[in-house]
Amino acid sequence: MHAQIILFDGFDPLDVVAPYEVLTAGGTASGGAVTVELVSAEGPREVVSGTGGLALRATGALAPDRPGLIVIPGASGRVGDPADAPGDGAGTPGPTGADESIPVLLGRTLNTRLPALLKEAMDHPEVVVAGVCGGSLVLAMAGLLAGRRATTHHMGLDTLDATGVHAVRARVVDDGDLVTGAGVTSGLDLALYLLEREVGPRIAHAVEELFAHERRGTVWRAEGPEPAPF
Template sequence: MHAQIVLFDGFDPLDVIGPYEVLHAGGAASGGAVEVELVSAEGPREVVSGTSGVTLRATARLDPESVDLVLVPGASGRVGPPGERPDDGLDGPGGHQPPESVPVLLGRTLETELPALLERAVRSPRTTVATVCGGSLVLAMSGLLEGRWATTHHLGADLLDATGARAVEARLVEDGDLVTAAGVTSGLDLGLYLLEREVGPRIAHAVEQLFAHERRGTVWRDRGPAPVPH
């Protein structure tokens, strides 16, 4: 499995590093069956996260048709209202610029090449698309999740619904070739589930033991009878 994890300006480092380490360890445990790299829509470059002082390097350009997995993280920044615009609150006290909000950072990705590349990933029959936290909102705001089951951080659930996606309150949601994860730490669970799904449960279990981390929750799928309301 060849995986690419997308970096964009303002990304959340934990959304990236958690799945990256899990997939990288899966590659070692499987004798090289998993390859993972950090990429951006623009190609190789230093990408500044939304967490002060943390920068990661994208080593290649996102190439959605040639890989098996594309993973999109969320953003790290000030918690702001979902409707906040990129030009809201630019000047703080004394003219200083406050930390940018998560909605603004996610919305700014729409001004890049990323939405077009993600559309190609979603349409590619060979590519699974996965997201952590606000990464599903990047897809949703790009018009790519209409009618699809998905999850995100609980603070973004209303925005996910507003885009036409079918929001689910679950840690992991699988909708065919779309796998979405909720809050930041769910990226570890996402990485382990992707290893189980694509490489096998024995490899996923070995990595789970190595990291001393037990996956939480049930992977939600639109299968079986609906629960009876209480």
């Protein structure tokens, strides 16, 4: 399984690094069955995160037709209304490009090639798309998740609902070729679950033990009887 983890301006570093480390360790534990790379919609470039100017380098361009896994992170920035951010509140950076709100950073991705590439990926039968935290909101705001089940950070669940998504309050939601994680640290749980699902539970358990991290919660799947209201 080849995993492409997307970088965009203002990304949240933990949303990227947690899945990257888990999947890379899964590649080691599986004898190379998993490979991982950092990509961007624009191709190889240095991409600045929304956390203290930390930058990571995308080594390639996102290939939406490459079978495997595509992971999109959320953004890191101020929590607040886009109108309160530096700049004009419509996606234009402020004077320093810093201290911007998460809604602005996520919304700015809609003005790049990323939505079109993500649509190609979601239309491909051999690609699984995974969103960590606000990554689900990027997909939803691009109009790609209507009618699907997904989760995101608890502060963004209303936004999912508003875009026609069936928001699920779960740590990880498996909706077939779409797998999403909730808050920032859920990137660990999401990546471990994907290792279990795509490579096998023994590999996932070995990585979980290596990282001294135990996954939390039950992965939501559209299986079994509908629960009665409490």
